[in-house]
Amino acid sequence: MSTVTIDKSGPTRKVKYGSMSRDRxxxxxxxxxxxxxxxxxxxxxPFYMLITSLKSxxxxxxxxNPWWVHRPTLSNYIELLTxxxxxxxxxxxxxxxxxxxTITMLISVPAAFALARMKFWGxxxxxxxxxxxxxxxxxxxxxxxxxxxxxxxxxxxxxLVNRWYVLLFIYPTLTxxxxxxxxxxxxxxxxxxxxxAAIIDGASWFQTLTRIFIPVALPGLIAATIFAFxxxxxxxxxxxxxxxxxxxxxxxxxxxxxxxxxxxFNWGQIMTGALLGAAPPLIIYxxxxxxxxxxxxxxxxxx
Amino acid sequence: xADVSLRKVVxxxxxxxxxxxxxxxIADHEFVVLVGPSGCGKSxxxxxxxxxxxxxxGDIMIGGDxxxxxxxxxxxxxxxxxxxxxxxxxxxxENMSFGLRLKHYPKAEIKSRVTEAARMLDITDLxxxxxxxxxxxxxxxVAMGRAIVRNPKVFLFDEPLSNxxxxxxxxMRIEIKKVHQKVRTTTVYVTHDQVEAMTLADRVVVMNxxxxxxxxxxxxxxxxxxxxxxxxxxxxxxxxxxxxxxEDVGGKLNVRLTDRLSFPLPPxxxxxxxxxxxxxxxxxxxxxxxxxxxxxxxxxxxxPFDAMLDVTEPMGMETLVYFTLEGSQLCGRVNPNAGAQDxxxxxxxxxxxxxxxxxxxxxxxx
Numbered sequence: 261m262s263t264v265t266i267d268k269s270g271p272t273r274k275v276k277y278g279s280m281s282r283d284r285x286x287x288x289x290x291x292x293x294x295x296x297x298x299x300x301x302x303x304x305x306p307f308y309m310l311i312t313s314l315k316s317x318x319x320x321x322x323x324x325n326p327w328w329v330h331r332p333t334l335s336n337y338i339e340l341l342t343x344x345x346x347x348x349x350x351x352x353x354x355x356x357x358x359x360x361x362t363i364t365m366l367i368s369v370p371a372a373f374a375l376a377r378m379k380f381w382g383x384x385x386x387x388x389x390x391x392x393x394x395x396x397x398x399x400x401x402x403x404x405x406x407x408x409x410x411x412x413x414x415x416x417x418x419x420l421v422n423r424w425y426v427l428l429f430i431y432p433t434l435t436x437x438x439x440x441x442x443x444x445x446x447x448x449x450x451x452x453x454x455x456x457a458a459i460i461d462g463a464s465w466f467q468t469l470t471r472i473f474i475p476v477a478l479p480g481l482i483a484a485t486i487f488a489f490x491x492x493x494x495x496x497x498x499x500x501x502x503x504x505x506x507x508x509x510x511x512x513x514x515x516x517x518x519x520x521x522x523x524x525f526n527w528g529q530i531m532t533g534a535l536l537g538a539a540p541p542l543i544i545y546x547x548x549x550x551x552x553x554x555x556x557x558x559x560x561x562x563x
Numbered sequence: 564x565a566d567v568s569l570r571k572v573v574x575x576x577x578x579x580x581x582x583x584x585x586x587x588x589i590a591d592h593e594f595v596v597l598v599g600p601s602g603c604g605k606s607x608x609x610x611x612x613x614x615x616x617x618x619x620x621g622d623i624m625i626g627g628d629x630x631x632x633x634x635x636x637x638x639x640x641x642x643x644x645x646x647x648x649x650x651x652x653x654x655x656x657e658n659m660s661f662g663l664r665l666k667h668y669p670k671a672e673i674k675s676r677v678t679e680a681a682r683m684l685d686i687t688d689l690x691x692x693x694x695x696x697x698x699x700x701x702x703x704x705v706a707m708g709r710a711i712v713r714n715p716k717v718f719l720f721d722e723p724l725s726n727x728x729x730x731x732x733x734x735m736r737i738e739i740k741k742v743h744q745k746v747r748t749t750t751v752y753v754t755h756d757q758v759e760a761m762t763l764a765d766r767v768v769v770m771n772x773x774x775x776x777x778x779x780x781x782x783x784x785x786x787x788x789x790x791x792x793x794x795x796x797x798x799x800x801x802x803x804x805x806x807x808x809x810e811d812v813g814g815k816l817n818v819r820l821t822d823r824l825s826f827p828l829p830p831x832x833x834x835x836x837x838x839x840x841x842x843x844x845x846x847x848x849x850x851x852x853x854x855x856x857x858x859x860x861x862x863x864x865x866x867p868f869d870a871m872l873d874v875t876e877p878m879g880m881e882t883l884v885y886f887t888l889e890g891s892q893l894c895g896r897v898n899p900n901a902g903a904q905d906x907x908x909x910x911x912x913x914x915x916x917x918x919x920x921x922x923x924x925x926x927x928x929x
Contacts, residue, residue, distance in 0.1 A: 453648035456615050461662035461709070462636040471661075475652040 349514030372443030446480030565626030641710035791926035829864035848919035854895030
């Protein structure tokens with residue numbers, strides 16, 4: 261949006277009307293300067309990963325220019341993609357993420373609707389509480405959580421630790437509060453008259469949610485889905501603590517534990533694994549970005 | 564269709580009383596407009612009839628049944644909102660049929676009702692569009708269509724024209740009146756615009772500070788206001804008020820405005836005001852059309868005086884003249900050919916046959 265405005269002001273920049281256009285020119289220069297800086301900062305690591313993933317182990321350890329591939333090879337990719345172990349990690353990650361996203365949405369959308377719209381005693385406090393929950397870092401929680409699952413296992417005989425599906429219980433503690441918070445914001449931005457109209461039209465609360473709020477807040481819902489997916493896909497600490505057997509590992513932990521043997525780092529494959537692991541979130545972002553930005557609420561009320 | 568009754572209805576928010584005991588009977592087929600300044604409780608009253616607000620005290624009846632605890636969807640009402648409140652992800656047809664679809668009406672029935680309503684509102688061509696592809700006036704038509712297809716007992720309108728520009732507002736006003744003439748559904752309409760109230764209503768309810776000031780037909784309110792508030796709220800430009808007192812001059816009752824200005828009352832008025840105290844502080848209320856240019860021949864009850872005009876506003880068919888009398892600014896309506904000019908004197912006349920006399924302290928019209 262802002263770039264469009266700046267482009268339109270292009271011709272007026274040469275005609276110096278006063279401080280307004282000079283201010284704008286400087287603002288533009290500074291924004292380009294910092295944008296370039298941030299672009300370099302965030303794009304260099306993935307670029308380095310790509311370079312390294314195309315090298316053989318011999319070339320990585322050779323004293324050549326690290327920013328250039330002299331003899332590119334796909335051997336790292338071939339080895340990883342044909343190794344059952346790596347595919348197992350990928351599979352585990354995919355299952356965990358998909359199920360966690362589903363659980364998260366099933367909980368946080370109705371929760372957000374209730375907190376945003378159905379004013380009940382303590383709803384405001386509860387909404388703040390949800391947000392505060394999100395502020396507690398996982399590095400504080402993992403020990404008590406581990407203890408809880410261990411005790412639960414002792415009491416009931418149901419062993420959850422070191423099973424990939426234990427993560428289905430743990431990840432939502434991260435995703436549900438944040439997604440609920442995002443959805444509260446989206447639902448709160450929907451004009452009050454819209455649900456009043458639905459109620460007068462004869463809709464129940466549940467119908468108002470499913471037939472009005474969810475379609476109208478779809479961009480928010482997609483934003484929350486992307487967030488939940490990214491968090492579950494990239495989570496490292498919890499799976500490192502809760503899963504140890506090789507066939508139960510998810511991708512980030514799997515790469516680290518199997519490709520680093522003692523002090524021997526298989527850099528080529530580590531970089532390849534990381535790149536392949538980053539692909540699904542990237543693809544999802546690319547496809548859903550338009551939805552993310554589109555304002556579906558336009559035209560609901562005056563405007 | 565049904566009548567609507569309010570009995571001592573009160574709405575309390577914590578310490579504040581937004582609506583302070585309202586009694587109102589709305590007959591079947593009637594078009595009633597609630598009008599008043601913002602914060603007078605008119606919207607709250609409407610929302611209580613809709614069931615969107617609980618009532619703190621009293622009873623609301625629709626079709627003879629007390630509906631205090633009946634949820635909105637079971638009250639069989641339809642509401643049109645100020646900001647239209649159309650469902651943005653649905654087409655016009657889907658918006659209009661939403662209520663019917665929720666009640667599982669047969670598809671053919673829904674289609675015929677939507678087609679009929681769209682035809683009545685002249686939006687047949689827009690039926691497959693989304694709300695954001697429509698103009699403000701079109702959106703308001705769709706909102707009305709959504710109410711019409713439900714065929715409810717009562718229509719509720721909450722300032723439906725406030726978001727439209729002046730020209731469109733006049734057009735939609737006529738449209739609403741036409742719709743009501745066709746469907747004859749009992750209607751409660753809220754507005755802060757007295758012109759809308761006057762033009763649409765069978766009866767107008769003027770509200771102020773959570774209470775009803777007066778209920779009456781538009782003409783009753785205009786010609787026989789009960790209080791100073793109603794007198795000044797209804798009519799544009801507003802009624803003029805000049806401090807005055809009564810005095811007896813040679814056996815005749817006069818109304819004295821200033822040291823130099825005193826008018827004899829016409830006989831009918833003299834009889835009506837004879838019993839009032841001569842020392843009470845009173846207000847003379849005169850509508851702008853009852854201050855006009857002086858005529859060459861005398862007429863009973865029409866008393867000439869000289870005024871120094873501050874500002875004139877030529878409107879075409881008439882010219883509004885503003886002048887100051889004893890510190891209060893007055894407005895009159897004169898013939899455009901009367902020669903009214905900014906800053907120049909003009910001989911005007913007051914028509915005391917149409918005067919109002921108010922108690923300055925209580926605001927009651929005497």
